[in-house]
Amino acid sequence: MSKEVELEIKDLAYGGQGVGRTEEGKVCFVADVIPGEKVVVRMIREKRDFSEAELVEVQEASQDRVVPPCEYFGRCGGCAYQHLAYPAQLLAKWNQVGVALRRIGGFSDFEVQPVVPAPQPYYYRNRITVHTREGITGFYDRSGRRVMDIRRCLIASEPVNQALAEYRGRRPFDGVRTLSSGESTGFRQTNDSVAILLLEEVAKQAGCGKLLIDAYCGSGFFAKRLRGQFEQVIGLEWNERAVAAAKTDLLPNETYLQGDVSELLPSALAQVGDDASVLLVDPPAQGLAPQVVRSILEQPCKRIVSVSCNIATLARDLKKLAPLYELTTVIPLDMFPQTAEIEIVAVLEQR
Ligand SMILES: C[S@@+](CC[C@H](N)C(=O)[O-])C[C@H]1O[C@@H](n2cnc3c(N)ncnc32)[C@H](O)[C@@H]1O
Structure with missing residues (x-):
């Protein structure tokens, strides 16, 4: 033993x-x-x-x-904090952001704002990805080796749970399936009510100016909200369907370019000049590619608003940008209550 x-x-x-x-x-x-x-x-x-x-x-x-409300908690690989009262979850995440920025980012003089709480700490996910293995449908367990038979997910919204019940009823073949509420064209923020808070925070931090470059723009979630605050908006995204969705409902000051941000960013940054321009980046969890960091250092922008769902890669990227940019604001948002994930908005100003 x-x-x-x-x-x-x-x-x-x-x-x-x-x-x-x-x-x-x-x-x-x-x-x-x-x-x-x-x-x-x-x-x-x-x-x-x-x-x-x-x-x-x-x-x-x-x-x-507290008593975890979900029968699968402790075994399911999805949630990490159901045993922790919600205010304590927020405090733990706040602390983790500070630790990562100090240890990985090498920052010492910064302030992390209190974590913006989720209006709904349960029943918030607008999509889930379920796996079917040997006839069992659900999520991977904490070991990541076994699929658990999940009938209901307490962090998924009611329509998503209905979709799960219908999907399970069809006795699916082995495979992977994303079940969501509503239509989606490419990436969609996972928690609708926190996505609105994120949108308003990003709009506030971006302010207004001449040019906004929205790198990793998806279907224009941020760009559409910000197009009234900037003379010109350029969105960069490689997903064809997302770019097509962004191009519907287009105002004359909006442009969306389809392709790899690494390749498209240099010519977008070349249009920045000395004016008050803002670069918004919302990369996938792996963070910014080395070429993207290089471009941002070679052709600086007055302000960068960085949105991230991974504090480790964010801290790594901010460290690389630190020689030219000062970290002025860090705002975590609880996009994923009960889970270990944290969404962060960081603002950098050119030194
Ligand atoms: C975290 S999502 C953000 C999307 C958008 N900002 C939103 O809030 O809906 C990241 C986006 O970057 C796109 N993406 C990932 N790597 C990319 C790359 N190298 N070049 C262009 N787009 C990329 C993905 O398709 C996805 O739409």
Whole structure:
């Protein structure tokens, strides 16, 4: 039988794992715990610098511990924080943003604004991706190896749960399927009510000016909101359907170019000049490609508004831009309550 040890939880790392130290001083990661708790854990993996364990018993529970409402929580790979009261989730995410910007980004003098809460901490997802393996339909478990039989997802909206019930009723073949509420043309922000808050925050931070470049623009979610604030708007996106959707309802000051941002950005930035122009970037989780960073350093813009769903790659990219740009504002938004994910808006000003 694997070794059981007592731990005091000191922190919640990005990803949702609690962090404690064994008697020997080795860092130990364990899920489903809360800072301040005293717990018994069972070692499941011993590495040279850290170990991983599973929770056996909570000896002294945090006041922030709540009963997870979902029957699959703890096994399903989707949620990390259902055992944590919602205000404590926001605080944990706020802390993780600061840690990543310090440790990965190398920043020391910055302020992270309080995390913008989600109006609905449950039933918010407008789409889910489900897998069918050997006749079982649902989400991967925490190990990522097994598909769990999921009848209902408490973070998915009611229409998405209805779509899940209908899909399961059809006894699908093995494969992957995205179930969503409403039509989608390419990328769509996952949480509609937080997407509105994000849109308004980005509009506020972008301000107004001559040229807005919306890189990774999808179907123009931000560009459409901002086209009234800028003399000219250029959207860059490689998804054909998203660009076609952006091109419907076009005003004379809007242009959408289809292709790789790495290739399209230099000529868009060449139009910036000395005027008050803004570059908006909302890349996928992998962050900015090295060529994109190079372009932004070679042809600077007065202000960059960076939207990201991955604090690690955001911190890495901001570090590369730091020689030329000052990080002035960091606003996390809770786009994905109960899960480990964080959406962040960061604003950079040319030095
Ligand atoms: C996080 S989404 C943001 C979309 C949009 N800003 C929105 O809020 O709806 C990232 C977008 O970048 C696009 N994309 C990813 N890599 C790209 C690349 N190298 N060049 C152009 N577009 C890219 C994806 O198709 C996707 O639409």
